[in-house]
Amino acid sequence: MTLRRTFFAFLSLTLATSAFAQENRCASLRLDEVLARIDGAKMKQTVEKLASFGTRHSLSDTKSGTRGIGAARRWIFDELSRYAAASKGRMTISYQSSMQSGPRTKDQPAEMINVVATIKGTTDPNRVYVATGHYDSMNSDIMDPIGDAPGANDDASGTSEIMEVARVLSQYPTDATIVLAAVMGEEQGLFGSTGLADHALAEKWNVEGDITNDIAGSVEGSSGAIDNRTLRIFSANTLPIGDSTSRHWARFVRDGARRWLPQVNVRLVYRLDRYRRGGDHAPFFDRGFPAIRFTEANENYRHQHQNVRVENGVQYGDLPQFVSADYLKLVASTNTVALATAACAPSAPKNVKVAGAVSDDTTLTWDVGTDADLAGYEIVIRETTGDEWERVIAVGKVGTFTAKDVRIDNYFFGVRAIDTDGNRSPVRTPDEPIRQTKWR
Ligand SMILES: [Zn+2]
Numbered sequence: 001m002t003l004r005r006t007f008f009a010f011l012s013l014t015l016a017t018s019a020f021a022q023e024n025r026c027a028s029l030r031l032d033e034v035l036a037r038i039d040g041a042k043m044k045q046t047v048e049k050l051a052s053f054g055t056r057h058s059l060s061d062t063k064s065g066t067r068g069i070g071a072a073r074r075w076i077f078d079e080l081s082r083y084a085a086a087s088k089g090r091m092t093i094s095y096q097s098s099m100q101s102g103p104r105t106k107d108q109p110a111e112m113i114n115v116v117a118t119i120k121g122t123t124d125p126n127r128v129y130v131a132t133g134h135y136d137s138m139n140s141d142i143m144d145p146i147g148d149a150p151g152a153n154d155d156a157s158g159t160s161e162i163m164e165v166a167r168v169l170s171q172y173p174t175d176a177t178i179v180l181a182a183v184m185g186e187e188q189g190l191f192g193s194t195g196l197a198d199h200a201l202a203e204k205w206n207v208e209g210d211i212t213n214d215i216a217g218s219v220e221g222s223s224g225a226i227d228n229r230t231l232r233i234f235s236a237n238t239l240p241i242g243d244s245t246s247r248h249w250a251r252f253v254r255d256g257a258r259r260w261l262p263q264v265n266v267r268l269v270y271r272l273d274r275y276r277r278g279g280d281h282a283p284f285f286d287r288g289f290p291a292i293r294f295t296e297a298n299e300n301y302r303h304q305h306q307n308v309r310v311e312n313g314v315q316y317g318d319l320p321q322f323v324s325a326d327y328l329k330l331v332a333s334t335n336t337v338a339l340a341t342a343a344c345a346p347s348a349p350k351n352v353k354v355a356g357a358v359s360d361d362t363t364l365t366w367d368v369g370t371d372a373d374l375a376g377y378e379i380v381i382r383e384t385t386g387d388e389w390e391r392v393i394a395v396g397k398v399g400t401f402t403a404k405d406v407r408i409d410n411y412f413f414g415v416r417a418i419d420t421d422g423n424r425s426p427v428r429t430p431d432e433p434i435r436q437t438k439w440r
Pocket residue numbers: 134154155186214215
């Protein structure tokens with residue numbers, strides 16, 4: 001009897017503890033439920049609403065309640081504020097602004113105002129994952145702040161995606177903070193995202209991942225190619241050998257999609273961006289943050305940066321009719337998986353170093369993290385010509401590991417953190433010089 005009573009007492013204590021833990025548990029554990037809430041039709045309505053402001057050129061009218069970038073910005077703020085009101089205090093909405101100038105502002109300072117939704121992390125709030133879409137638009141003439149520029153795909157699509165991710169993810173706790181920002185001035189020179197990246201530096205955010213969603217809503221390219229499954233993810237390398245944190249972030253996002261979204265075909269592209277083009281992840285990349293770009297499989301150049309017109313029976317212009325609700329859902333889902341799995345995982349290992357020259361063994365060292373639910377680390381190894389990690393070795397909660405009889409010369413080595421629920425961080429690899437200092 002005594003044993004039985006003790007057992008039930010123990011059981012009820014366990015249940016009470018797990019009910020409490022459930023409240024603060026990370027979203028990845030219920031990711032299917034989170035993903036089921038993403039609403040493509042709602043995003044398509046957001047795209048139509050943003051296009052209805054006529055133009056969202058960064059230097060367009062800000063006073064009107066119905067036309068221009070000011071009206072669009074206030075609508076985004078109000079909409080996000082409604083989502084925040086239903087978030088039990090998890091999400092807050094604010095404006096973040098900076099003064100920027102360049103040839104496309106006639107070298108006059110112009111205020112770049114971003115609308116920022118912040119879902120504050122429960123246990124590691126200073127670690128931040130950022131996703132942006134730009135809400136400004138342009139027509140054939142970048143200096144025209146008056147004429148129509150509906151910007152449905154470029155980039156009401158990305159704006160609708162980050163707004164939908166804010167709506168859905170703000171219902172769940174995450175360890176780290178998620179920032180979803182509608183930025184402006186992209187077409188004028190990546191100005192809003194430059195302001196946001198500077199803000200992140202000034203506030204000493206530990207940005208462990210940035211995504212820009214831009215031209216991410218259409219499935220038919222100007223070549224006629226149709227693809228409603230593929231999402232391109234662009235990432236650049238900062239180093240002469242091995243990997244950058246942006247590449248690790250891109251692979252992490254792809255791996256999450258493979259697990260949770262088998263219908264999505266992530267196509268990694270190992271460039272900062274499309275050839276001779278740019279995007280809002282670049283200011284984050286330039287400041288040393290892991291930063292990548294999401295873009296549809298086949299762009300349609302008849303719909304980008306074009307005055308709305310019909311020529312020889314062909315419709316030009318960036319109109320909502322060319323944006324797919326289902327594809328918006330696919331891209332928002334990929335953002336959600338990336339941000340939720342990252343913000344639920346431990347922070348990536350820091351200060352990763354490797355040693356082993358002229359040795360049969362290779363030794364990795366790193367700083368042991370302080371995450372509350374940190375379980376340990378995994379070493380990953382691959383051939384230098386490979387792209388996928390080929391071997392995974394669980395090594396426990398330690399700060400060093402020696403791979404016996406594995407020579408450093410022939411492999412790339414990395415390490416990632418894992419928590420008590422099995423959530424894994426992005427990989428970190430040691431920096432590697434292209435030339436050794438000593439001649440041998
Ligand atoms: Zn764009």
